[in-house]
Amino acid sequence: MKCTFCEHELTPEMLREEGCGACMGGCRKIHCPYCGQENPVVPEFFDKLIKRNTRERK
Amino acid sequence: MTPLHKEFGGEKKIVLVGCPNVGKSVVFNSLTGAYTTVSNYPGTSVEVSRGHCQIAGEQYQVLDTPGMYSLLPITEEERVGRRILFEEDPHVVIHVVDARNLERMLPMTIQLIEAGLPVLLLVNIIDEAERIGMRIDIALLDEKLGIPVVGAAIGRKRGLRELRQAIADYRPRRATFSYAADLERDIQRVTGLMHGKYRLECRSLALMLMQRDEEVQKMVLAGEGERAAGIAEMVNIVVFERRVDLHLRISLERKRICKGLLDGVVSLREGGRPAFAERLSALTMNPWTGVPLLLLVLYFGLYKFVGGFGAGTVVDLLEGTIFEEHLNPWAIAWFEQHVPWYWLRELVVGEYGLFTLGVRYAVAIILPIVGTFFIAFAMIEDSGYFPRLAMLVDRVFKRIGLNGRAVIPMVLGFGCDTMATVVTRTLETVRERILATLLLTLAIPCSAQMGVILGLLSGVPGALAVWIASLTGIFLLVGLLAARVMPGERPMFYMEIPPMRLPQPRNVLVKTLTRMQWYFLEIFPLFMIASVLLWAGKLSGALGWLVDVMQPVMHLLGLPKETAAAFIIGFFRRDFGAAGLYDLQTNGLLSPVQLTVAAVTLTLFVPCVAQFLVMKKERGWKVSLIIFVVVTALAFSVGFGLNRLLLVTGIL
Numbered sequence: 001m002k003c004t005f006c007e008h009e010l011t012p013e014m015l016r017e018e019g020c021g022a023c024m025g026g027c028r029k030i031h032c033p034y035c036g037q038e039n040p041v042v043p044e045f046f047d048k049l050i051k052r053n054t055r056e057r058k
Numbered sequence: 059m060t061p062l063h064k065e066f067g068g069e070k071k072i073v074l075v076g077c078p079n080v081g082k083s084v085v086f087n088s089l090t091g092a093y094t095t096v097s098n099y100p101g102t103s104v105e106v107s108r109g110h111c112q113i114a115g116e117q118y119q120v121l122d123t124p125g126m127y128s129l130l131p132i133t134e135e136e137r138v139g140r141r142i143l144f145e146e147d148p149h150v151v152i153h154v155v156d157a158r159n160l161e162r163m164l165p166m167t168i169q170l171i172e173a174g175l176p177v178l179l180l181v182n183i184i185d186e187a188e189r190i191g192m193r194i195d196i197a198l199l200d201e202k203l204g205i206p207v208v209g210a211a212i213g214r215k216r217g218l219r220e221l222r223q224a225i226a227d228y229r230p231r232r233a234t235f236s237y238a239a240d241l242e243r244d245i246q247r248v249t250g251l252m253h254g255k256y257r258l259e260c261r262s263l264a265l266m267l268m269q270r271d272e273e274v275q276k277m278v279l280a281g282e283g284e285r286a287a288g289i290a291e292m293v294n295i296v297v298f299e300r301r302v303d304l305h306l307r308i309s310l311e312r313k314r315i316c317k318g319l320l321d322g323v324v325s326l327r328e329g330g331r332p333a334f335a336e337r338l339s340a341l342t343m344n345p346w347t348g349v350p351l352l353l354l355v356l357y358f359g360l361y362k363f364v365g366g367f368g369a370g371t372v373v374d375l376l377e378g379t380i381f382e383e384h385l386n387p388w389a390i391a392w393f394e395q396h397v398p399w400y401w402l403r404e405l406v407v408g409e410y411g412l413f414t415l416g417v418r419y420a421v422a423i424i425l426p427i428v429g430t431f432f433i434a435f436a437m438i439e440d441s442g443y444f445p446r447l448a449m450l451v452d453r454v455f456k457r458i459g460l461n462g463r464a465v466i467p468m469v470l471g472f473g474c475d476t477m478a479t480v481v482t483r484t485l486e487t488v489r490e491r492i493l494a495t496l497l498l499t500l501a502i503p504c505s506a507q508m509g510v511i512l513g514l515l516s517g518v519p520g521a522l523a524v525w526i527a528s529l530t531g532i533f534l535l536v537g538l539l540a541a542r543v544m545p546g547e548r549p550m551f552y553m554e555i556p557p558m559r560l561p562q563p564r565n566v567l568v569k570t571l572t573r574m575q576w577y578f579l580e581i582f583p584l585f586m587i588a589s590v591l592l593w594a595g596k597l598s599g600a601l602g603w604l605v606d607v608m609q610p611v612m613h614l615l616g617l618p619k620e621t622a623a624a625f626i627i628g629f630f631r632r633d634f635g636a637a638g639l640y641d642l643q644t645n646g647l648l649s650p651v652q653l654t655v656a657a658v659t660l661t662l663f664v665p666c667v668a669q670f671l672v673m674k675k676e677r678g679w680k681v682s683l684i685i686f687v688v689v690t691a692l693a694f695s696v697g698f699g700l701n702r703l704l705l706v707t708g709i710l
Contacts, residue, residue: 004439004440004444004569005439005444005445005466005469005470006445006556007442007556007557008127009077009078009079009125011133011135029576031480033132033133034127034132035466035481036466036467036470036480036481037466037470037481038470038473038474040569040572040573040576041572042568042572043571043572043575046568046571046572
């Protein structure tokens with residue numbers, strides 16, 4: 001995925017990096033190391049749903 | 059310096075580097091075929107692919123590095139990518155770039171050449187560049203850069219033969235690019251003291267030392283022994299002298315060099331015009347056209363869609379019809395009939411009940427507003443507009459003594475102030491960090507709050523204009539005053555602008571759904587907690603006491619005493635407080651003037667609990683408490699003044 005602000009490529013490993021601590025139940029965002037933008041991590045459910053729809057359309 | 063292309067284990071090494079998504083893996087697969095191995099780079103969790111190939115009878119080992127944007131690493135992947143370049147002793151380093159973004163990617167080529175690495179530039183995806191009307195003179199670029207350059211579209215097998223030939227014929231060439239005289243003098247001051255043996259050019263190491271690269275510091279310490287202290291001292295002197303703009307100067311100098319290199323190399327096809335996206339991009343950053351465009355975005359994206367549709371149509375349906383006419387009467391009647399305990403009835407369906415207040419506010423008022431806001435926000439975000447907005451407001455920021463880089467936390471603050479407060483740590487001076495935190499706390503409403511306020515005020519003609527004018531005025535005034543109180547340097551601002559594009563429905567959908575999920579997981583529980591606290595306050599009499607205490611303040615603002623409850627719950631979440639105002643307005647308890655005064659005061663009022671806690675973590679207790687007191691005093695003073703002004707002028 002790409003950062004929604006600066007368009008740098010983000011990896012899931014970055015999710016494990018330090019969050020701001022403000023989220024209840026742990027961080028669900030990737031904090032872009034280049035600009036600081038918090039990018040929401042797409043939940044697995046949505047991801048699967050979208051991939052399935054794309055497959056069906058093909 | 060040791061040779062960079064010596065053989066290792068009988069095989070010469072080819073290292074592929076470049077930004078993500080430029081087709082490195084395609085190049086890797088085209089060169090190596092099916093037999094490759096993927097393993098973690100020693101001592102890291104970053105995966106590196108290795109394969110083999112034979113070119114002109116010679117055996118090569120090929121390494122595909124993780125994506126990297128610069129030789130100065132920020133992420134773990136970039137660190138590993140650089141380690142490979144430093145440690146693997148490559149015969150040739152293929153820098154893969156996207157032909158469409160040559161200007162953005164060429165600065166890294168300069169860095170690689172500067173480091174003395176045996177670079178071969180592969181201008182990939184050239185077919186796409188040609189399709190949009192670009193013409194790239196590869197031979198001229200080769201000549202100007204002083205290294206072999208190959209134009210290719212490896213995905214379509216175009217240029218693969220030329221690439222293999224260029225690898226086979228590779229002979230290292232040296233090219234030097236000069237920076238401005240003052241910068242050259244500083245580089246010289248550092249390199250003049252370096253006498254150790256390094257794999258990289260001292261000039262490149264000096265530049266990285268000046269940019270505080272810790273790994274290079276260790277390398278130089280090991281390479282120089284006793285001389286290292288003197289070098290560190292010289293670096294400190296240079297860094298101190300150039301504390302305002304060192305990183306910026308180096309970036310701008312590289313940009314200038316790249317611009318010169320590309321002059322005559324890249325041209326548009328005859329009759330071709332810049333793409334619409336490029337023209338629009340330029341218009342959004344020009345103050346004369348950018349401001350009207352911003353107003354259009356605000357009017358259609360936020361005012362009409364969020365205010366008109368979200369807060370009007372959808373809230374009317376959910377709150378006015380479904381909750382007020384069906385769900386609430388049914389729930390209240392059921393509890394009256396089946397639950398004999400007053401406290402429990404109050405807890406669930408009372409004035410501040412979990413269902414009648416918490417769920418209703420969260421689901422029927424705030425959710426449709428923030429939902430439509432998230433859609434508009436995701437569309438604007440996906441189009442790449444925000445970085446352009448940052449460039450547009452940069453001039454204003456310079457006026458109020460902020461580094462243009464502060465635009466980033468400010469723009470991010472419109473999404474979430476809490477995270478934006480964390481981002482202020484990227485600002486270079488303490489003064490800037492405090493200034494940015496103060497402005498974020500005071501005058502930047504977060505997405506949820508802005509959505510609700512927009513919805514709340516869009517029904518009253520003129521109220522939204524007064525709200526925007528008040529906030530902008532306060533932002534500029536406080537910024538200017540604070541800059542006077544805390545004088546200091548004003549560093550310059552520089553950022554890469556990604557391409558502008560049409561928002562993708564899939565991205566908009568995913569971002570909106572993800573944010574909605576965040577809203578339910580994180581904000582909804584807070585609403586429930588606030589409802590319980592208000593219920594407990596009501597039953598114990600504490601809420602009544604607090605409302606009585608705040609009554610004189612409400613009186614000064616010209617507001618009814620019921621508004622105090624909205625301010626109290628506004629401390630938990632400002633959007634929750636705004637929903638309280640919405641409730642008061644729909645019950646006819648607030649006039650247009652009172653509504654506007656309450657909305658402005660609440661927006662300027664103390665941030666939510668989460669933001670305050672993060673502010674304390676980032677700036678410490680002392681600064682946070684001062685900001686808290688200043689913001690509270692300012693919010694109520696502005697509310698008082700605005701009330702008087704509106705009453706005297708009769709604007710609303």
